[in-house]
Amino acid sequence: MSAPRPGGPPEGSPWDEQAPGPLWSEPGTLLEHVAVAVLGIDEEGRICYWGPGAQRLFGHEAADVLSRPADVLFPAAPLDGPPAAERLAERGRTLGYWRARVPTLHRDGRVFDCGFRVFPVTGGDGRSVILGLASESEGLDRVKTNLAFLDALFETCPIGLVMLDENLRYVHLNQALADMDGIPIEDHIGRTMEEFMITSDGGEYRRMLRAVADEGRPVVSTLVVLRTPGRPDRDHVRSVSFFPLSRAVGTRPGVGGLLVDVTDREQALVEAAAGRQRLALLDRAAARIGTTLDVNVTARELVEVVVPDFCDGSVVEVVEWKDEREVFDPDSVLVTRRIAARTCLPPPAPELVGGLESVTYPPGSAIHEALRTGRPVCVPVDDAFMARTVIHRARARLLIDSGLTSLLIAPLIARGTVQGITMFGRSSGWPPFTEQDLSLAGELASRAALCLDNARLYSRVQDIALTLQRELLPTALADSPSVRVAHRYLPGSHATEVGGDWYDVIDLPGGRVALVVGDVMGHGVPAAAAMGRLRITTKALARQNLEPDSLLRELDACAQDAGIAYATCLYIRYDPATGLARIANAGHLPPLLRRRDGSVETIDEVLGVPLGVGDVPFLTTDIELRDGDTLALYTDGLVEARGVDIDEGVATLRSQLGGAEGTLEEEADGILARLLPEPPGDDAVVVLARIRRLGPGTGPDSRD
Template sequence: MPTDPPGGEREQSRGLLRSEPGTLLEHVAVAVFGLDGGGRIRYWGPGAEELFGYPPQAVLRGPADVLFPAPPTGRPGAAAQLAERGRALGYWRVRMPAAHRDGTVFDCGFRVFPVTGPDGSSVVMGLASRGADLDRVKTNLAFLDALFETCPIGLVMLDERLRYVHLNQALADMDGMSIAEHLGRPMTEVMLTSDGGEYERTLRAVADEGRPVVGALVGLRTPGHPHRDQVRSVSLFALSGAGDTRPGVGGLLVDVTDREHAILEATAARGRLALLDRAAARIGTTLDLHVTARELVETAVPGFCDGAVVELVDRAPDDPEVFDPALPLVTRRIAAGTVLPPPADELVGGLEYITYPAGSSIHAALRTGRPVSLPVNEEFATRTVVHQERARLLLDSGLGDILIAPLIARGTVQGITMFGRAAGRPAFTEEDLGLAGELASRAALCLDNARLYGRVRDIALTLQRALLPSATGAGPYVRVAHRYLPAGHATEVGGDWYDVISLPGDRVALVVGDVMGHGVQAAAAMGRLRITAKALARHHAHPGELLTELDACAREAGIELATCLYLLYDPATGRARVANAGHPPLLVRLPDGTVGTAAQATGVPLGVGGFPFATTELDLPEGATLALYTDGLIEARGRDIDAGMEALRDQLRRARGTMEEAADRILANLLPTTPADDTVLVLAQVSRAPSR
């Protein structure tokens, strides 16, 4: 340690020795000096000159007594006490009077401790600061410590990215999370609002523009209290102007939930409206019972409840659609979901058919037609659940309340939906009952539409399949593979049809048609045309004449639009005669694999009337394969019909194996999993009769 300042090289700065910028000690002057064993000053720092008023040359190697008032007679001086206590104790802290060069005496705080150099010599180093400065710092620190430890107001410091840097316990308790769980997280991940991002924009404006916010009311939830609505009075200010502090935002937050019920109600009302809006957009997107039920569950969980099920009354087709509260109720669960841990998942998904005894809570809801909310307890489980094991599962599931809402549409009880909330979540309110009633009413109508549609579709599909040929009379010189594939479940049955008709002389007629429209009416029209075409085929040698008669029949039956392709093959000559009423063209695959479109006149569809149908003759070589089909095979959303035709030609070129295998492969490669339209495909391989 140097005992004298280097000549002429001492730093000229007269500034104070300060603590790290931004701390409470920033403006506290600290004097540093050193005393040898004789009580003489051996080191004199810039802060010491500032505190005591002496330049180095005036005090170095001189007695340190000049820094203190004269002691009482017979008493040792203060400098000697500092040196002695510092060596004896190793560290000594004391407050005593000190003397400035100008003669003034001031209260001063000292810290002294010995320092030994490499040569074994030692000095006592002293640190000194004005007592008033130290008192101010101690007071500020004590105030801040008390503020953060005992203040009931939430205090927070955020960095420039609006992440938690510091907060007090009061705010941590409001959030239901520890202080450590906050640090480093954005404030918007903890204060969860439903204001469309307005609170986050306010925070950003304070950080970026320095605009303070005082007493803003914010409705929120937190991860620590996910089911508790809160209202807080929030005051925010920018930290960028507080000396050299880091940029960011400071805040004071007061929980004013109890006095702000109106805001809570508004927040809850916005949540309910948002849920109804989601329900309107999500429930009933298809005419599928199971999809509609899943949409209801997904809309309600987890925003409205922690678990939900949808159950339909299990009735036989001939049972009356009347609810009898005196009889047990059997339901079929078609959708379920929960966010609760096991065993809640087993409770909602463990059964398909459920029996509720007469007098159960389910019966009470269905009898009144209004939603009811009940606590999950022994009484509820005993009255509602038949099996003891299931009752125990219900009690152990973590559910605290269950809301039962009847599914009633067009005056008929369709089933029930049940919403459950965890025990730690607020119970269902009257407003929640009303919301559940709205959801159930909307879902019931959609479910009933799906149910009625399913019945009509089943009838149409049954009728259509009954009217289509179960076996075909191809004859010895025509081998046929035929396929009919109905449209996907979300689309009504169409009017596609086909037939293979054996005629005298081993001749074979191939017919494919498509009636415009869907449902029972289209299926009935298809059946009429097929039966008529089969009868006419036995009396008309020319396909054009047959289509003319079929057109007249269509007009008499009120069938406005139908397409049809009729082909008559004679194995004795190897010739085919073809007539077309607006149908997709015939494709012919030759034995060498070449595929072409038959050159045939395409007439107007059936039901239009007034136009003749031309007949085209084709010479077919031995082993040629004919492909007759409906537009469902070549038309698809997003695909041009010409591209569909080329894809079918390509499949025919690559056809291998048997006719049956080729038909299956074509359908698998050209149709989606759920086709949008009915599809018919008839493959016919022809051969010639031997000469006689």
């Protein structure tokens, strides 16, 4: 017999737990094939506890062994040594814990090798019991061997291995996968796999993993193109296989996976993915750039499209030419105005891109080169670039500290005119700009330049239209002794904000007063010009003392001569001596009349057809106005705003007019606040005229 080892049984003896075992591959989980028995041995060496697993391992019912000597579980003791049960109990009591392999006797007479773990337990009565845990050695060997194999596999396998829980969060992964992701193992644990997989497949990869977890459908050798936060500079192609983990008692469900980087083998797939990403970026640019005719908004849309999907930072700068016909001179200093900037880098990058409004570039700069050739250029952020392009030392220091390592400069040119430049910057986490990137930047810049040019042209036309409209509309309406007027004009907030709404109050011979409101169809300079022509003509005709229907007939002829296809006009002539108001209407919304008692009437006896139609007579109607009555004239922008039905809008105006209190100016403000809580989509006009009778028996208007 070999000499005993210190603290343990002799090597090679039945008590040696280091006996080797084969590698097994079997269905189910490892522990499902290992029965664990729990038994207790009292101070007299008798069995005092028999757990459920003991019957499976030893074959004895509890009633057959309880209170019997524990020697019943072991073969006969050798002549030169103590019985196995006695030795187990003695070692457990003296050492506190003992493990060994012991030949064990099954109820059917079979002898098998069994591993024991024994230790003392003291009960409440002070008595000591030896508690034993026993398992068949062959099964334990298989578990240990397989676990050792799995540990070695996770430690040394060059293929990425991963275990995910049912929420697709990392439970375990090997170093190979961590290296592929470029992120340490510990930073994965507890986070979802989706956080490390940046794909452009519309969520297909995530849905595939979810199907494995929920439906148990394995995935074998599927190719996936992705990027990871640890390696965002390039696309990777991985061949992935996923399978559901077995759901043994006490374990959580989940997903296991094997991932192989096959990027080099699948380079064509990588290039195709990059091409799809460029097309997707162009699609987003087409949808999001140029949604308004506003220069600043268009520039912001460009930088929002490219950051962070194409670069880490971007700016848009426009050249403020004194004369649009001015030709770019590459030998002159260039001054630009920065109108948009965006970056996803930490400070000081935000200060770099957003800290300037006016930028000066010396002759020979990289910006001059891009504008001279009309093509995008790519430059590294180095000393040569600083010397050629950045003239302020403080700005140069910000650029160096920002983390940007390369810039792509694309000219903004439209209709042969230099509009400005856009710059795209990348940090060291990105690969250098490629020829494909330059081509993409050129397409983005071309679209942005066209949109900017359209916005600039529109702004010029809009300025002309606004100036014309302001000059043609009355800035103030003088009160007459018989009519006190409050008026409001609110331009539309849409791109076509200059419209054809107009109004006027005209003093007539004999103390009479004319109230006029009209609307020319269309927007912009043509509508403003047509409106001005009709307003001036109406004023000239009114002072000829024409009847309202005759005036509209002449105005209709003027509209036809001027090519004004559609315009409306409401004309009211009031005589304070008689209290009579004569009304003619060319297709305009009917006026409202609020009596002094608060009741409101709609004067819709005559509506007529719009101006410009021709050969249709206009009718008139007379109403009597009393002291303190209020007439309300308005255009459709007041009652048809934001998709509100026009009848509903008129009803709201009637209600507001009937309940209004205070001065005439306060009433006008209240109407706008009630009917137009937001800027209107179209021009809106409201004219309130408070009537004063000057005939016998009339008194002052106490409401004003």
